[in-house]
Amino acid sequence: TYDDLVGARGAWAPLSVDPERLAVLLYTSGTSGRPRAAMLTHRALLANVEQNAEVEPPMLTPDDVVLGVLPLYHVYGLNAVLGQVLRQQARLVVVDGFDMEDSLSVIEDEAVTVLPVAPPVFAYWQAVPDLGERLSGVRLVLSGSAPLSPELVDTFTGRTGIEVHQGYGLTEAAPVVTSTLRSAHPKRGSVGAALPGIELRLVDERGEAPEGEDAGEIELRGDNLFSGYWPDGDDGPDAQGWYATGDVGFLDPDGDLFLVDRVKELVIVSGFNVYPSEVEEVLAEVDGVAEVAVIGAEDPRTGETVVAYLRPSAEAAGDPDALTARVREHAGVRLARFKQPTQLYVVGELPHTGTGKVAKGLLRAGQRRRSGLLES
Incomplete structure (x- = not known):
């Protein structure tokens, strides 16, 4: 019976999984403009979880309560949020979609301390008169998945006293590449420095490093990168492990990345x-x-x-x-x-x-x- 099955004692059998086996297919559009399935292996997902875990000060701790408003079918919600919560043994409060008033009630009722959100949330919350009071228990706000205007950041921080940390990522990188938590001195408009274990370089139209702080296409290398697009692994990292993102940015002398453009027409x-x-x-x-x-x-x-x-x-x-x-x-x-x-x-x-x-x-x-x- 089911009761017998639950009550039976069993021996722990560790599961051995090939790190290069496919873990998930997540649809993105790469640089082609057509939806394509990015092949993310166990190695890629776990590598980015560990890369995030090495950031100081930490994004999450075991004492944190995290708002799970980002969809789990999106790489940000799946690995950057859920993956980190599991890694740090924190608590995740999953909500079904975003509602301006309901989200704040959940944050208060569940004593949420970390808010990973998408940029539109800041615009919606601007209409809340007592926003600072209602977010008084929050210690950290993380924004990703799209650009966030410096003006919105200034307004939010001015009203709440909470610093907003931003990052740059993409599905093919599982997803986090940079974070302002990695910056010695976070700068207005920057998306921060590369996570531990991720190499970042810029190349010009000739495939060479741009001069000074000139902009160039962002290329990445690290264990968190995908294995190409389903089903044949096309357009993945090159033989040296570098992946051309199609995004354009520049690096300042401190190694902080500034995005200046995206894939055309996206x-x-x-x-x-x-x-x-x-x-x-x-x-x-x-x-x-x-x-x-x-x-x-x-x-x-x-x-x-x-x-x-x-x-x-x-x-x-x-x-x-x-x-x-x-x-x-x-x-x-x-x-x-x-x-x-x-x-x-x-x-x-x-x-x-x-x-x-x-x-x-x-x-x-x-x-x-x-x-x-x-x-x-």
């Missing part, structure tokens, strides 16, 4: 990657859409939001409202909510380069200026 909504090519393919399925271009725009709550420009077919040009309604309905069925465009513009023409590609730089500039360059 949109980060509430910490989740949205690649325009995927959204464009879905919107192009709608009858009446002759051409579509998708870009990102700044958003005060989610960091960035998805914006779509539509060139209608001759038959649909006379009724742009009907076209946008069809597009919204189709996107609601085919795309996750964070990938759905929040702004739609029907335009007579899209700008193109000399080689026939849509000149998205012009669209982004026009979006920022909010000029009359494109119809709406």
Whole structure:
């Protein structure tokens, strides 16, 4: 019976697992713009857990209570949070999604001391009048998965007295690469220095080290790196173990990293990657859409939001409202909510380069200026 099974005494049998065996497939988009499954081995996951554990002052201790608001299907929630909690034998309070008021109630009721969150949380909490009092038991806030504006950090710290530590990471690195906890003197706008056991270098377009503090593409090496993309291990680290991230940054003399750009066209909504090519393919399925271009725009709550420009077919040009309604309905069925465009513009023409590609730089500039360059 079940009772007999539970009551039976057994001998402890340690499980021997090949560290190079595949542990998990986590979908990301690498540098190609198409969703791909990153192959993370037991070695990669455990290496990053240990790299985080070696940071001083420690991110987590056995006495900490950690808010588990980040989804466990995302590498940040899975390994940077859950992995660290298990490693340090801390306590994790798992909540089902983020709600501005409910999250603060959980933090108070459960005496939460460490908050790993995504940047949009700071914008939502700005509306809370007694924020400092409600977070009075919190000792550390960790922000990752997307850029966080220095202005939001200043406002939050000014109201609560809690220092926000940031980092840089990616799914392929399981995920944490740098942290401001590793900086001798954390600097405004920096994402910190590399974790122990992670090598970081910058290369220019010739594959050489940039001069001085010039920016370059970020390359990584360490046991935490993935083994390429499923199923064949393509586009993983090179023969010397270096992985080109596609992100651009510069290092100051102290070894602190500053991000200046990301993979071209990537949109980060509430910490989740949205690649325009995927959204464009879905919107192009709608009858009446002759051409579509998708870009990102700044958003005060989610960091960035998805914006779509539509060139209608001759038959649909006379009724742009009907076209946008069809597009919204189709996107609601085919795309996750964070990938759905929040702004739609029907335009007579899209700008193109000399080689026939849509000149998205012009669209982004026009979006920022909010000029009359494109119809709406």
